[in-house]
Amino acid sequence: MEESKNYGHHHPLLLLDEEQLINNQSGVADCSKCGEKVSAPCFSCAEYCGFYLHKVCAAAPLEINHPFHRDHPLVLMQKPPYSFGTYICDFCDKTCEKFFYHCPDLDFHIKCAFFTFNIAENNLKELEHFVCQYPLVSTKNDDEELEEVRNCFGCWEPLANYTHFSPYCGFNLHKKCAELPLEL
Template sequence: MEREESNNNNKQHFSHKHILTRLQLDEVEEITCNACECDVEEEQFYGCTDCKYFLHEECAEAPRSIEHRSHPSHPLTLHAAATYSNQSFICDACGYVGYGFCYSCAHCSFDLHLFCSTLPHTIPKEEEHPHEIQLVCEQEKLLTSDMISICSFCDAMNTECWIYYCETCNFGFHLNCMISKVVEEEEEEEEE
């Protein structure tokens, strides 16, 4: 496992005690980002090879605090690990357990995966769907709206998770179902 340092760019990151070095991915390596828990596929990333601690460049640059429309009452703070005793959290966006970085509200026990915090508010109309699809992440809208929150992928209703929704077609899908579908499609493409 041989990596080259790229341009001697080093970064001290709050999440790790050692300085992270910009590295280049070796074609045969499989590396997981400690922040978002996704595979590192970009050519350059930050890492500490001694500790096997790696971050996508985008994850390393994530702001320490954000204001998010899903939780307007308090700012969300980025933590390198969940602040709960079991070192995991349930993402309030997708409902999945997280072990990596999370944006968290200390007042409300509200947590988001780093990935979920950056989801687009709208998906532009495409070949698959003729209208713009809106992200509905406000709990009040999910609970009180006339919108059908039955997922077009799983045919179930779940007001606990965010949905992407087209008001024109009364069509929507849970965030976790969309993520599962994307992962499934990527795995099928890899097998081909």
């Protein structure tokens, strides 16, 4: 086991491989930053207090300049600046109480911030895998299911007219963005 910096935790962390993770907590643990199940390699608290981190979450920068929001950086926060104590991710529309990227206009889960960043950086290549897993349904924007949707996840502009969406995960695109080539 390799020891690493603590990434904001008060105990030292150990880098675990698959076998070590299985032996430690029976292989089932949630990441303390994003809340998702961890897989090896990952970090675990050397004091066995139940703190785990994905390698990607451990390396999450304190600020990112996101291509969908160029006005100012998104800041990694542990607690929402809102009085009600939770936030809703502007990408997946799900509530979360873990770490997230924030600015006055936008909130992203860590995984959603990286996913959308990769979409923009890789010319929407990530959509190929996403669309295969969750087929998009074509609909008109005034349908009840889309009344609360704010922006397209392809271009991040407000949705209008016909759109494509996935009822399983809340992924929404303009018709024109859904039809973009996967490579430029």
